[in-house]
Each structure stands twice: as C-alpha cells, then as structure tokens.
Amino acid sequence: MTDETRYRPALQRAFDLSLAYLKDVKEGRASADRSCEELRARFDRPMPIDGEDPGTIVSKIAEAAAGGLTGTAGGRFFGWVIGGSLPSALAADWLAGAWDQNAALYACSPASAVVEEVAGRWIKELLELPSGASFAFVTGCQMAHVTCLAAARHAVLEKAGWDVGERGLAGAPAVRIITSSEYHGSITRAVKLLGLGAGSILPLPPDGEGRLTPDALERALRDRPDDPTIVLLQAGDVNTGVFDPFTDLVPLARRRGAWVHVDGAFGLWARTSPAFRHLLDGVEGADSWTTDGHKWLNVPYDCGIAVVARPEAHRASMSLRGESYLDYASKARDQMDWNPEFSRRARGFAVYAALCELGRSGLAELIDRTCRHARTLVAGIGALAGAEVVRAPVINQGLVRFLDPAPGADAAAQDRRTDAVMDEVLRSGEAFFTGTTWRGRRCMRVSVSSWRTGEDDVARAIRAVGAAVARAGA
Numbered sequence: 001m002t003d004e005t006r007y008r009p010a011l012q013r014a015f016d017l018s019l020a021y022l023k024d025v026k027e028g029r030a031s032a033d034r035s036c037e038e039l040r041a042r043f044d045r046p047m048p049i050d051g052e053d054p055g056t057i058v059s060k061i062a063e064a065a066a067g068g069l070t071g072t073a074g075g076r077f078f079g080w081v082i083g084g085s086l087p088s089a090l091a092a093d094w095l096a097g098a099w100d101q102n103a104a105l106y107a108c109s110p111a112s113a114v115v116e117e118v119a120g121r122w123i124k125e126l127l128e129l130p131s132g133a134s135f136a137f138v139t140g141c142q143m144a145h146v147t148c149l150a151a152a153r154h155a156v157l158e159k160a161g162w163d164v165g166e167r168g169l170a171g172a173p174a175v176r177i178i179t180s181s182e183y184h185g186s187i188t189r190a191v192k193l194l195g196l197g198a199g200s201i202l203p204l205p206p207d208g209e210g211r212l213t214p215d216a217l218e219r220a221l222r223d224r225p226d227d228p229t230i231v232l233l234q235a236g237d238v239n240t241g242v243f244d245p246f247t248d249l250v251p252l253a254r255r256r257g258a259w260v261h262v263d264g265a266f267g268l269w270a271r272t273s274p275a276f277r278h279l280l281d282g283v284e285g286a287d288s289w290t291t292d293g294h295k296w297l298n299v300p301y302d303c304g305i306a307v308v309a310r311p312e313a314h315r316a317s318m319s320l321r322g323e324s325y326l327d328y329a330s331k332a333r334d335q336m337d338w339n340p341e342f343s344r345r346a347r348g349f350a351v352y353a354a355l356c357e358l359g360r361s362g363l364a365e366l367i368d369r370t371c372r373h374a375r376t377l378v379a380g381i382g383a384l385a386g387a388e389v390v391r392a393p394v395i396n397q398g399l400v401r402f403l404d405p406a407p408g409a410d411a412a413a414q415d416r417r418t419d420a421v422m423d424e425v426l427r428s429g430e431a432f433f434t435g436t437t438w439r440g441r442r443c444m445r446v447s448v449s450s451w452r453t454g455e456d457d458v459a460r461a462i463r464a465v466g467a468a469v470a471r472a473g474a
C-alpha cells in the first residue's frame, strides 16, 4: 500500500461526508434527536485490539455521530453565540490539519507564523485597535481573557513593586477587578485560573440598560485608590448585546491607573459596520481586548483572539525564553512569546481565509444582515400570541419570553411556560434556541451569528416557535 492509497479512502470519505452534511443541515434538523444512551451504545465498544481501516473508521464515526450533532453549521441555530464556518475558512482549517503544523515557533512552521502575523495585523486594522498592540490566537474568548488578564496582572502588580512572574501571588498585593454585575462567566473562570480568585471581582450594579455607569465606576475606583486594579468592560453583553459606554469609562479608569480590559467576544466585530460602529467609540483606549473568530467571524472551532496594547506586559507574562532545545526567531514572530500554549494548532490560516472571503465590505454586510435577522426574529416571535419581547436586539442578541395564559399565573408559571415552549422548539428540530435567566426571569435568547442564516430560515424559525407555543398548550 502506498502512502497515497493509505490517505485517500479516509480523506475522500471525510470530504464526501462533509459536503453531504453541509447540504443536509441547511434544511434538516437544528437539534440532535438521539439520546445520550443511544449515542453511547453506538460509540462505546471495547477498544479494538488490532488497528482498523482508516476509511472504514471515518464512515463509522459519521454513522455513530448522526443525530447527535446540532445544526450549528446550518442557518437555524440561534443558541448561545455560535457562528457557522465560511467555506474557505473550513477548507483552510482542513489544510492546517493535513499540513500538521505546530504553530508554537517560527522555526516549527514559518508559514503558520507569518499568516498569524498578517491576520493579527488585519484584525487590529479592522477593529481600529492600536497598530502597536500585540496579539495571540487562542482557543476561545475565555482563553483570550486568561491571556489578556495575565498581562494585566503582570502590569498592575509590577506597578505595585511586585514581580508576579518570579514571586507568584502568595504575599502579593490583592488585585481587584471592577466590572458590571452582568459580566460573562468566562471571566470568573479566567480569574480563577490566574489565581486571582473569584472573590477579587467587584461587581457593580449596572443601569437599566445593563451598562456600567461612570458614577458607580468612579466611586469604586476612589475607594482604595492604590489597590492594583483591572476594570473589565463589556462590548456586547451575551444576553442583550449591550455595550458599556467606553468614551466615558475608559479615560476614567485610565486616569485612576487601572488596566482596562474589554470582553468583546462577538460585539467587537460590530465596529466593522458603519451602522453600529458608534457603539464602540472609545474602545481603542483600553489596554486589552478579547474576541472570537468562531462566533461572528464564522471561523470553525476553535479560535479566540487576544489583543494587548502593552506588548511588554503581554510578553513578560507569556514568553518562555532560554529553553535550550527551542529555536527562537530573531526577525520573525514566535507565537510562544504571546500564547499560553506550547504546541498548538495553526489557527491563522482559517482566520486569514475568512477575512479574505468576506473582505471589509462583506464583513460589514454580514454584521448588518445578522443584526437584521435578529431584529426580525425577536419582533416576529414577540408578535405571537402569549409572547413578549424582553429586550429587542441592540446588535445580534435579543430576549423573548412566553406568558402562561392562565388567569393569575405567577412569575414561576411564566418561567415554566418559557421553558416549555423552548423544549417544544428543540424537540421539533426546526430551530435551536437556548434559555437564560435574565434579571430573575426565564427568557429565550435569540442570537444570530451565522453567515448561513437567510430570510427563509428566519421565517421558518418564527413559524416553528408559533407551532411550539400552540403545542405547549395552556
């Protein structure tokens, strides 16, 4: 058997199965319809003693997974914040796998280092972030938080006379993180991983729209003014898409010597649209930003992006120099200087491909189109009998809920009704929505990030919710 014949059956199967899946998922189910037990029964067998044929393995994996996949690659997936994959980005990701490149150092894979260098620069240009900022392509926004907050931790403690890289946190001055109480859960995990502890987060009550107010921030900063401080701001709340007012808050925090970090997992991309860019005015003044490639940019999983305005702090918190067996580049960019990982996937190719496929105008159009679909969905669902719009989308996220028609139904009954309608939609497979508890009430989130969602998908999803409302009964 030649190498060629060894690869071909497996790769050809994967290619054919992928194309067939991407065609079917457009019209097919948006939710899985196989139970955990059924999936276990298919996958769980004694580990083979002898190796098996590659092509057959690929076919068997696809057979076993069928019905256990969610339609995130289709157009009717509105759960969490999940984008699809642009054709060129998916193909570039396949290539990165075939090339098997380790994007740790320039020496490991020169092309992987250079494509990241260019993609990183393009992203800074697109998002209008400082051209001198450093960046890293990581697994997701949470790990981008870890990366940025490691730089922040280094910088605020250095200012307090403490070298955290050398001495660690035991005995260090306490670092506090001031933010709105509606911050994303990934921040808690990042903060715990960094040893700062969830207790270092100081949540402030936001205004009615969900924005941190200058008064609240000023008061918090004035209290214990010498504490090493990170201010965390939100560019696109996960439930409502709301933005903190950067033009007011960033200079305020900077004046008080705080490091300003911005969670822009999806919202940062709104800056590329002339219709929404004003929401991000002033965001460029922060010290670090995170966003995702796998949400609104429609790059395949996984891809998060960390950008840091102070490269010295970023590098000091990540770089590992002096390891005798590594080859460091003198003129090129070694990703290990900026990334928390050692060995890693060459994520730059898919990002580069997505940016080329969309272009500036295509990206702006994608942002506008998905925001329009989100508005249509929320309005259409909100107009159904017994439905209510809780938050109309600021960008591509909105909230609705469903009211129990029984006279005198209490808040718990409304929550149950909302969950019951969501269950019905999920069972139908016509669309995929997820829930949230927002300010004490159960809501259904409406989130549109996929390039693949069209008018037909939106209309079909609204019909599906209408049918689910009817089935959920009174």
Ligand SMILES: *Cc1c(COP(=O)(O)O)cnc(C)c1O
Binding pocket: 081, 139, 140, 141, 142, 143, 184, 186, 236, 237, 238, 263, 264, 265, 266, 292, 304
């Ligand atoms: C999705 C999300 C995150 C976490 O991103 P991952 O890519 O899943 O790690 C953080 N913040 C916000 C606002 C998000 O929407």
